[in-house]
């Protein structure tokens with residue numbers, strides 16, 4: 001076959017769909033496609049509110065990735081006949097105390113220098129825009145272009161679009177081997193012209209791959225909660241709300257169904273997917289500090305994922321030192337946002353041998 005992709009998360013599946021539609025024969029190998037970090041995520045499409053000081057090289061990639069999303073989501077919904085989950089209801093950021101306010105305002109000059117237009121709001125103005133917010137706020141900032149997607153709905157639609165495009169699936173773990181073009185699965189070997197490693201954090205377990213690439217990726221655990229609000233009896237937000245509460249970040253992402261996602265912890269841990277009492281406690285404590293109606297919602301799920309995070313926060317997308325092996329991994333906090341652009345860029349690269357801009361900034365060769 002033309003292409004084997006190790007990993008059936010958003011990066012692997014968008015690459016699979018694009019490559020299959022350009023005429024390649026494609027197999028995705030994953031024991032549980034769509035159920036890794038892509039499933040854990042909240043689905044933020046948020047280049048402004050995911051900006052961290054120092055991310056100047058990452059931000060243009062996030063902005064380009066956000067532009068791709070609306071049309072991509074519509075195409076996947078069309079092809080699959082399933083909802084894309086994309087919503088464009090915008091984001092507000094709030095601070096809880098005066099130090100949170102100072103910290104949020106500190107980011108504004110750098111954000112404006114990158115071309116963003118964050119709008120500073122009084123606490124009254126931000127509560128008018130999002131009435132579910134409580135009174136204990138110090139500042140508001142509007143980010144109407146930061147959107148969200150119901151990531152689990154989108155993944156289901158994307159999986160269906162892949163099947164319809166002729167992508168085959170092998171539900172097993174797989175290792176790249178030292179033998180060119182050969183992938184070892186649990187029960188079989190696969191040979192392909194190209195191998196794409198889109199395995200998220202499991203990339204580090206691929207012993208045949210370059211050690212500096214594997215060393216450049218580390219797991220950053222994120223615990224995330226799902227609750228269910230009943231609009232008839234409690235206030236629920238209409239906008240995505242991000243907050244800094246006593247120096248800690250929390251976000252509250254509403255879905256049209258009444259589901260509300262609250263996330264996420266940021267934990268420098270080795271491979272660990274356990275939900276902890278402290279993780280659940282801290283997220284609920286910080287969310288209810290700015291939105292008291294959290295107390296009234298039904299608690300439905302705590303989940304954890306591992307963000308495959310690189311030293312420079314850019315993903316690892318493109319060539320390896322082997323002509324048969326390529327990477328689409330290391331997406332850190334922005335896997336959902338970067339998913340469609342990763343797939344489109346990878347398909348173009350596999351076709352032409354040249355990675356288009358701006359994804360060319362994410363070349364794996366920077367670590368080699």
Ligand code: GLY
Pocket residue numbers: 042044050222263264307332333334
């Ligand atoms: N992008 C949100 C997170 O990583 O928690």
